Amino acid sequence: MTQNAKESFRQRGTGPALAAKVRTLAPTMPRSMQRVAEAVAADPAGCAQLTVTALAQRTGTSEATVVRTARVLGYPGYRDLRLALAAFAAQQQSGAPASVTADIAVDDPLADVIAKLAHDERQTLADTAAGLDVSQLEAAVGALTAARRIDVYGIGASALVGQDLVQKLLRIGLIAHAHSDPHLAVTNAVQLRQGDVALAITHSGNTVDVIEPLRAAFDRGATTVAITGRPDGAVARYADVILTTAVRRESELRPAAMSSRTSQLLVVDCLFVGVAQRTYEHAAPALSASYEALAHRHSPEAPTAR
Amino acid sequence: MTQNAKESFRQRGTGPALAAKVRTLAPTMPRSMQRVAEAVAADPAGCAQLTVTALAQRTGTSEATVVRTARVLGYPGYRDLRLALAAFAAQQQSGAPASVTADIAVDDPLADVIAKLAHDERQTLADTAAGLDVSQLEAAVGALTAARRIDVYGIGASALVGQDLVQKLLRIGLIAHAHSDPHLAVTNAVQLRQGDVALAITHSGNTVDVIEPLRAAFDRGATTVAITGRPDGAVARYADVILTTAVRRESELRPAAMSSRTSQLLVVDCLFVGVAQRTYEHAAPALSASYEALAHRHSPEAPTAR
DNA sequence: TCACACCTTGAAAGATATTTTCATCACGCC
DNA sequence: GGCGTGATGAAAATATCTTTCAAGGTGTGA
Numbered sequence: 001m002t003q004n005a006k007e008s009f010r011q012r013g014t015g016p017a018l019a020a021k022v023r024t025l026a027p028t029m030p031r032s033m034q035r036v037a038e039a040v041a042a043d044p045a046g047c048a049q050l051t052v053t054a055l056a057q058r059t060g061t062s063e064a065t066v067v068r069t070a071r072v073l074g075y076p077g078y079r080d081l082r083l084a085l086a087a088f089a090a091q092q093q094s095g096a097p098a099s100v101t102a103d104i105a106v107d108d109p110l111a112d113v114i115a116k117l118a119h120d121e122r123q124t125l126a127d128t129a130a131g132l133d134v135s136q137l138e139a140a141v142g143a144l145t146a147a148r149r150i151d152v153y154g155i156g157a158s159a160l161v162g163q164d165l166v167q168k169l170l171r172i173g174l175i176a177h178a179h180s181d182p183h184l185a186v187t188n189a190v191q192l193r194q195g196d197v198a199l200a201i202t203h204s205g206n207t208v209d210v211i212e213p214l215r216a217a218f219d220r221g222a223t224t225v226a227i228t229g230r231p232d233g234a235v236a237r238y239a240d241v242i243l244t245t246a247v248r249r250e251s252e253l254r255p256a257a258m259s260s261r262t263s264q265l266l267v268v269d270c271l272f273v274g275v276a277q278r279t280y281e282h283a284a285p286a287l288s289a290s291y292e293a294l295a296h297r298h299s300p301e302a303p304t305a306r
Numbered sequence: 307m308t309q310n311a312k313e314s315f316r317q318r319g320t321g322p323a324l325a326a327k328v329r330t331l332a333p334t335m336p337r338s339m340q341r342v343a344e345a346v347a348a349d350p351a352g353c354a355q356l357t358v359t360a361l362a363q364r365t366g367t368s369e370a371t372v373v374r375t376a377r378v379l380g381y382p383g384y385r386d387l388r389l390a391l392a393a394f395a396a397q398q399q400s401g402a403p404a405s406v407t408a409d410i411a412v413d414d415p416l417a418d419v420i421a422k423l424a425h426d427e428r429q430t431l432a433d434t435a436a437g438l439d440v441s442q443l444e445a446a447v448g449a450l451t452a453a454r455r456i457d458v459y460g461i462g463a464s465a466l467v468g469q470d471l472v473q474k475l476l477r478i479g480l481i482a483h484a485h486s487d488p489h490l491a492v493t494n495a496v497q498l499r500q501g502d503v504a505l506a507i508t509h510s511g512n513t514v515d516v517i518e519p520l521r522a523a524f525d526r527g528a529t530t531v532a533i534t535g536r537p538d539g540a541v542a543r544y545a546d547v548i549l550t551t552a553v554r555r556e557s558e559l560r561p562a563a564m565s566s567r568t569s570q571l572l573v574v575d576c577l578f579v580g581v582a583q584r585t586y587e588h589a590a591p592a593l594s595a596s597y598e599a600l601a602h603r604h605s606p607e608a609p610t611a612r
Numbered sequence: 613t614c615a616c617a618c619c620t621t622g623a624a625a626g627a628t629a630t631t632t633t634c635a636t637c638a639c640g641c642c
Numbered sequence: 643g644g645c646g647t648g649a650t651g652a653a654a655a656t657a658t659c660t661t662t663c664a665a666g667g668t669g670t671g672a
Contacts, residue, residue, distance in 0.1 A: 030620055048389060052659055062622040067660060078659065079629085083354060086389040087396030104579060106586050110447065111440045113579050118435035118572060122428045129424035134417045141416065157473065160466045164567070167463065258575050261470070262568070266424060269564050273410060273419050280412050336649055358630055368651040373631060384630065385658090 018044065018088045020127030021073050023247050028232040029072060032061045036069040040081070045089035052078045120248065121262045127246035128263040132270070140199075140241045141274035143223040144169070147197040150176040151217065153185050153210045154201035161227075161264040162201050168272040171290045172283035182209035189216035196222040203245070203260040205233020214238045227267050229260055243267050324350065324394050327379055335378060338367045342375040346387070351395035358384045426554065427568045433552035434569040438576070446505075446547045447580035449529040450475070453503040456482040457523065459491050459516045460507035467533075467570040468507050474578040478589035488515035495522035502528040509551070509566040511539020520544045533573050535566055549573050 022041040026034050036059045040047050047055055052063045055078075059066070070081035104116050144150060150169060154162030159180035169176040179185035192198055198217030202210045205228040218224045218238040226239035229247040236242055245263030276283040328347040332340050342365045346353050353361060358369045361384075365372070376387035410422050450456060456475060460468030465486035475482040485491035498504055504523030508516045511534040524530045524544040532545035535553040542548055551569030582589040 032621065048393075051657080053657095056622090063659075064622060064661080065620090068621095083389065083392040086393040090393035090397045106583050108583070109440075110443050110576070110580055113583075114435050114438055114440070114443070114572075114576050117575050117579065118431050121568075121572060121575075122431050125424045125428050125431075129420050132420055134415075134420070137416050137420070157470065160470055160473075164463065164466055167466075261571065262427075265567070265571075266420075266427060269423050269427075270416070270420050273423065274416055277412050277414070277419075338650065357628085359628095362651090369630070370632080370651060371649090374650095 018073070018084055019123075020130045020246050023127065024131045024231075024244055025072055027230060027247070029069070032059075032065045033069045033072065035059045036061060036066050037073065040069075040073075040085065044085045048082055048085035048089055050082075117258070120259055124246050124248050124259040124262050125266055127248070128244075128266050131244055131246055132267065133242075133244065136241050136243055137267075137270060137274065140225045140243060140271060141278065143197045143225065143241065144174070144199075144271060144275050145278045146195065147174070147223070148195050149192065150174060150197045150199065151185070151188055151192060151213070152176060152178045152199045152201070153180075153189075153213045154178070155180055155182070155207055155209050157261050158201040158203060158207075158210070158264065161261060161268055162199075164265065165199070165268045165271065168268070169275065172272075172276055172279060172286045174275070179213065182212060185209075185213035186216050189213040189222075190220060192217045192220050192222040194221040194223075197225060198222050199225040199227070200235055200239070201227045201264055202233070202235055203229045203247075203264070205230030205235045207235070211235050211238065227264055229263070243271075324379075324390065331378055335375070338365075338371045339375045339378065341365045342367060342372050343379065346375075346379075346391065350391045354388055354391035354395055356388075423564070426565055430552050430554050430565040430568050431572055433554070434550075434572050437550055437552055438573065439548075439550065442547050442549055443573075443576060443580065446531045446549060446577060447584065449503050449531065449547065450480070450505075450577060450581050451584045452501065453480070453529070454501050455498065456480060456503045456505065457491070457494055457498060457519070458482060458484045458505045458507070459486075459495075459519045460484070461486055461488070461513055461515050463567050464507040464509060464513075464516070464570065467567060467574055468505075470571065471505070471574045471577065474574070475581065478578075478582055478585060478592045480581070485519065488518060491515070491519035492522050495519040495528075496526060498523045498526050498528040500527040500529075503531060504528045505531040505533065506541055506545070507533045507570055508539070508541055509535045509553075509570070511536030511541045513541070517541050517544065533570055535569070549577075 019041055022037045026037045026041075029037060036055065039055070039059045050058065052066050056063045056066045067078050070078045073081060075081040075084060104113060108116070150166075152162040152166055154160075159178070162178040162180070166176040166178040177188065179188060189198060196217070198214055200210045200214040205226075211234055214224050214226065214235065215238045218240075223241070224239045225241040225243065226235045227243045227245060228235050229245045230236075231242050231244045245260060245267055248259040276287075325347050328343045332343045335343060342361065345361070345365050356364065358372050362369045362372050373384050376384045379387060381387040381390065408422070410419060414422070456472075458468040458472055460466075465484070468484040468486070472482045472484040483494065485494060495504060502523070504520055506516045506520040511532075517540055520530050520532065520541065521544045524546075529547070530545050531547045531549065532541045533549045533551060534541050535551045536542075537548050537550045551566060551573055554565045582593075
């Protein structure tokens with residue numbers, strides 16, 4: 001057990017991973033466990049002081065539930081969660097001042113808005129990186145690399161992310177299309193077959209317009225990939241591979257689109273780099289070619305001018 | 307005791323104080339306790355893993371001695387020393403390991419790719435936030451808020467950023483259009499007049515297709531804004547307001563599109579929040595309305611399902 | 613609508629870890 | 643050498659954590 005405990009501590013003890021895990025896993029937990037997870041995420045330093053019994057009391061649950069929550073969060077038991085909590089609190093207080101973690105207010109000066117947004121997106125990136133399942137990513141990269149054809153579905157803000165991915169894949173010679181029209185998406189999806197890849201991007205995990213084409217592709221035998229903030233959402237039903245993005249609290253002036261988009265783009269970048277690595281022989285010259293092709297679209301001023 | 311424990315934790319939990327305390331107090335301790343104190347100072351992270359019994363064994367002493375040592379070091383008991391140890395270890399290692407700052411290699415495992423990309427984008431965000439000129443941002447927000455009409459120009463990856471901005475502005479009732487077709491952009495630009503806003507997004511600062519429409523708008527008397535990584539580029543010539551994004555080294559597998567896009571999106575978010583603040587009366591209900599309008603596009607599964 | 617199966621939950625028993633107690637031992641001083 | 647003082651660890655006592663189990667929900671399919 002010592003060995004196990006040590007490893008788990010080394011892995012998860014590292015800072016923001018904890019908050020990420022809570023945010024990612026909380027929605028899939030039963031209610032009592034959610035309460036515990038939220039208490040822990042809300043006040044890590046404070047909770048690090050509490051015994052199982054005390055934390056159970058504070059959250060109005062039982063010791064058993066607290067221990068179960070600790071397990072779900074990836075620790076061997078409450079004791080280790082508590083250690084991680086203390087570690088996390090220490091790391092946090094050495095970093096950002098509390099003010100930037102606060103919500104954005106209507107009367108915040110712009111300087112604060114900048115700081116808060118930047119902090120938030122940085123946090124989201126860290127959380128997403130920590131929560132991304134490498135084996136799933138591996139699977140997605142493999143599927144994309146081998147695909148005859150790639151279809152990407154996304155609506156609204158996620159549509160832009162999809163376009164971003166497609167732009168990148170095209171640049172290294174893959175055949176990819178982005179669809180944001182649900183009807184056309186389904187129409188195209190039924191053309192897919194085994195060996196093709198369908199990739200759905202949805203923050204909520206329940207966007208019908210994106211799930212439908214994914215399902216169609218799934219039924220046709222294509223490999224389906226989902227980039228979603230809710231791995232327990234409906235989209236998971238038709239996804240062979242699930243890439244989870246961090247979910248952050250949203251508020252009036254901080255719409256979900258912002259941080260979810262950042263997470264999604266990170267995942268997209270990881271996919272792209274992964275594919276580029278595996279097709280390097282081909283991708284490298286393709287990338288340079290695309291740079292050169294754009295050169296004349298820039299004005300003659302030396303880039304280092306002035 | 308809870309209160310005492312909490313205070314002692316808050317005080318001593320903080321960093322190097324621990325090593326100093328050991329050095330100060332060790333000479334005055336009996337031999338066995340010295341061994342324990344030294345073990346703790348030598349390897350805080352490691353000791354944080356150990357139970358009293360284990361630490362007693364490692365130092366060749368007894369549980370009682372370990373507890374006594376913890377007391378002398380100022381903690382109510384071993385449990386609290388252990389928490390402090392974990393916190394201390396976390397604080398020490400909190401800096402990013404050098405490896406993530408290295409370039410992405412073709413044979414990097416995906417886990418490294420994730421870490422490197424995330425680190426890079428986080429750094430970019432921090433740089434952009436630090437480098438953003440608040441007065442310029444203020445000017446841009448003011449111009450957008452008052453604008454009769456807003457045209458946004460962007461090509462390639464920047465086109466997506468432009469679309470993102472337009473999507474957001476539309477949602478709070480502003481009249482905005484994104485143009486990625488250079489001809490149409492110019493055609494539309496000449497329709498602009500004083501009080502309107504033209505906004506160009508270009509990482510290089512020298513993208514002809516984006517500068518041309520901006521120039522047209524500038525000549526017609528519209529307020530022109532540039533979001534660029536090169537405030538000394540050609541685009542600056544026709545920009546009343548310049549918002550600078552951080553530029554990061556790029557490399558073969560880490561195309562500029564990635565980090566520049568992240569910077570641009572941060573600036574876009576700042577613009578959006580700034581405008582939303584200034585038009586709050588109108589923006590808030592508009593935002594809620596747009597959320598509600600989308601509700602039926604999500605499948606009926608309860609968000610807390612499972 | 614009802615019954616079934618499965619999940620969630622807390623109480624209490626069980627296991628571990630921590631703290632305290634206490635007897636022993638070592639060391640230095642008279 | 644005897645005696646007192648403090649250091650030390652074994653073991654008991656306590657606190658803390660973990661597991662088990664039965665009761666109570668919840669959703670599902672007949």
